[in-house]
Amino acid sequence: MRRSLLLALLVAANLHAAEVRVLAAASLTDVLQDIAKQYQKSAYDQIVFSFGASNLLARQIEAGAPADLFLSADERSMSRVKTIAKVNMLTNSLVVVVPADGHTMKTSRDLLKMKTIALAEPSSVPAGIYAREWLESQKLWTAIAPRVVPTDNVRSALAAVAAGNADAAIVYKTDAMVSKKVRVTYRATNGPRIVYPFALLKDAKQPQAARRFLNYLKGPSARAIFVRHGFDVLP
Amino acid sequence: MSSPDLQILGLTLRTAALATLLIVPPGLAVAWLLARKRWRGKSLVETFVALPLVMPPVATGLILLELFGRRGPIGSWLPFDVVFTWRAVVLAMMVMSFPLLVRAARVAFEEVDPRLERIAQTLGARDARVFFTITLPLAMRGILSGVLLAFARAIGEFGATILVAGNIPGRTMTLSLAIYNLVQLGRDADAFRLLGIAVVIAFLAVWTTEAFLRRRA
Numbered sequence: 001m002r003r004s005l006l007l008a009l010l011v012a013a014n015l016h017a018a019e020v021r022v023l024a025a026a027s028l029t030d031v032l033q034d035i036a037k038q039y040q041k042s043a044y045d046q047i048v049f050s051f052g053a054s055n056l057l058a059r060q061i062e063a064g065a066p067a068d069l070f071l072s073a074d075e076r077s078m079s080r081v082k083t084i085a086k087v088n089m090l091t092n093s094l095v096v097v098v099p100a101d102g103h104t105m106k107t108s109r110d111l112l113k114m115k116t117i118a119l120a121e122p123s124s125v126p127a128g129i130y131a132r133e134w135l136e137s138q139k140l141w142t143a144i145a146p147r148v149v150p151t152d153n154v155r156s157a158l159a160a161v162a163a164g165n166a167d168a169a170i171v172y173k174t175d176a177m178v179s180k181k182v183r184v185t186y187r188a189t190n191g192p193r194i195v196y197p198f199a200l201l202k203d204a205k206q207p208q209a210a211r212r213f214l215n216y217l218k219g220p221s222a223r224a225i226f227v228r229h230g231f232d233v234l235p
Numbered sequence: 236m237s238s239p240d241l242q243i244l245g246l247t248l249r250t251a252a253l254a255t256l257l258i259v260p261p262g263l264a265v266a267w268l269l270a271r272k273r274w275r276g277k278s279l280v281e282t283f284v285a286l287p288l289v290m291p292p293v294a295t296g297l298i299l300l301e302l303f304g305r306r307g308p309i310g311s312w313l314p315f316d317v318v319f320t321w322r323a324v325v326l327a328m329m330v331m332s333f334p335l336l337v338r339a340a341r342v343a344f345e346e347v348d349p350r351l352e353r354i355a356q357t358l359g360a361r362d363a364r365v366f367f368t369i370t371l372p373l374a375m376r377g378i379l380s381g382v383l384l385a386f387a388r389a390i391g392e393f394g395a396t397i398l399v400a401g402n403i404p405g406r407t408m409t410l411s412l413a414i415y416n417l418v419q420l421g422r423d424a425d426a427f428r429l430l431g432i433a434v435v436i437a438f439l440a441v442w443t444t445e446a447f448l449r450r451r452a
Contacts, residue, residue: 056419116319121402124420149319149401152419160401164306165318 017044018209021066023057024049025073025196026153027092027127027172031229032071035222043216045209053125053153054078061201068210071198071217073154074126082202085211087218090196091232094127094134095173096186099164105186108138114167118149118157127154131170134191158182174230195234239404244432247409250321251389254328255382258336262385263378266340267366271349288334292394295330299323299399323400324407328389335388339381343374380444387440391433410436 024032029051036047050057050067054077061067061081071089072078078086096105103113111117120128128150135141149166151157154175160166162181169182172194176184198217204210216222223233268274269281287295303310303317303326310317317323347370355365371378393411400407402416410433417426 059419059421116316121416121419146405149403151401160319163300163304165300165304 017046018206019046019048020068020206020209020213022047022049022069022071022213023061023065023067024051024069024071025054025057025126026051026155027073027175028071028196029155030178031174031226031231034229035217035225038221038225039213039216043212045206045213047213053120053127055124055126056153061203064203066205067201068204068206069198069214070201071196072126073194073196074129075195075197076129077126078197078199081199083199084202084204084207085214086197086199087214088195088234089198089217090226091234092172092174092194092196092230094130094170094188094191094194095176095184096168096170096188097158097161097176097179097182098168098185099161100181100183102161102167102183103185108135108140108186108188110186111135111140111168112143115147116149116166116168117144117147118151118160118166118169120154120157120171121150121152122148125153127157127170127172130192130194134170134188137190137192177230196231240429240432242405243408243410243413243429246321246324246405246407247390250324250409251328251386251392254325254332254389255336255386257325258329258333258385259382262333262336262381263340266337267344267370269337270341270344284337285334287330292331292392293398296327296395296398299326299330299395303399318399319401319403319407321400321407324396324409327395327399328392331392331395332385332388336381336385339384340374340378343377343381344370346377347373376447376450380447383440383444383447387437387444390436390440 022032032049036049039047054072054074057070058072058077058080061070070078070081070083096111098104103110105111119131120126122128122132132141135144149160151160154171157166157169158171158175158179161169162179170188173184173187176182198214200207200210200214226233265280265284269277300318301307303323305311305316305318315322317326351373352365352369355369360368391411392409393415396407396409397412397415402408402412408416410429414426414429414433417423417429
């Protein structure tokens with residue numbers, strides 16, 4: 001009797017599998033889908049993603065969009081929303097990508113050879129802000145700014161180069177690994193420190209289920225997938 | 236209005252004016268052919284011309300991006316870049332406004348009494364002369380209202396533009412794109428100022444169009 005009650009409870013829990021809404025930086029698109037696929041082999045919860053520029057997602061959360069977890073590409077976006085548990089999860093770095101047949105760069109100054117350079121919007125989108133900070137540190141920003149094609153998020157900058165419509169883009173090294181139509185021609189080794197904070201949101205509708213997935217993201221199997229996609233996982 | 240506002244407004248009006256100017260000759264030709272002649276494939280052309288009016292603008296933008304991209308079937312033949320330049324802004328505006336102009340002009344041509352044209356012909360006027368001295372002047376008000384509508388549509392163009400032209404401050408950022416950008420940046424107050432400008436332009440365009448049509452009635 002007790003056992004069948006337990007069974008019934010399990011079934012009920014299964015029927016009420018929670019839907020965890022995750023708003024995540026565009027640069028996390030592929031890696032998170034891989035992780036969620038893995039996660040859902042063992043968990044009942046449904047993970048529903050919405051990817052975009054972190055600043056835009058932060059704005060949506062501020063405006064009351066339903067969300068349980070926010071996985072941001074910078075602290076600036078994260079600091080705009082109310083969180084319960086927050087952890088700095090990943091780091092990343094910037095690279096310059098060009099079309100497969102594009103210019104090759106030896107130094108950062110070679111960027112001046114490019115006519116159009118796609119960047120995520122450099123005053124609001126994390127990848128764009130990081131890129132601008134790097135170019136400013138290289139004393140190149142004023143020369144590059146007029147050639148910039150600002151895009152909605154880092155993946156649209158990548159797409160502009162993949163289609164051959166921009167001569168170069170500054171993206172995360174993990175983005176460059178996604179497309180076969182671009183090649184990395186320069187690595188910004190001295191770029192700004194890029195940290196991805198992950199957080200459980202104060203207004204989460206499914207805090208327990210969200211916490212379960214957040215813990216899974218911190219765990220060893222997710223770590224392995226992050227590393228395979230080129231991210232550095234913070235201890 | 237601040238100076239970036241003026242720059243955005245200037246770019247928008249210039250590109251919209253150029254786009255409208257460029258579609259007037261082919262637009263009138265197509266409208267006249269649709270109104271006055273019977274030919275094979277007419278209904279096909281009719282439908283094709285109306286497509287941008289009913290398709291999602293962003294889908295039209297994607298088609299233009301594929302065609303006019305640096306590696307696209309048209310873009311790769313052109314000696315200059317289209318995508319991410321002001322030319323792309325004009326191109327998107329032209330495609331999106333063309334159906335409005337053709338529709339208005341076609342109705343205007345159809346409303347011209349064909350008997351007047353035939354009388355002119357019996358008096359010895361050739362086709363071109365009939366068109367420029369009888370048909371065009373009589374259809375002028377309808378055509379002008381179509382031109383204004385096309386111009387207003389061009390000013391408001393967003394979906395196709397953002398795909399083919401990007402949203403580059405000072406180069407391809409038109410009024411609609413600037414409003415979108417400002418909202419994304421969270422600068423709602425600035426967005427509202429541009430919105431005010433957009434409302435004034437739209438009001439003037441519709442009001443002038445109505446005035447043209449009223450005078451005819």
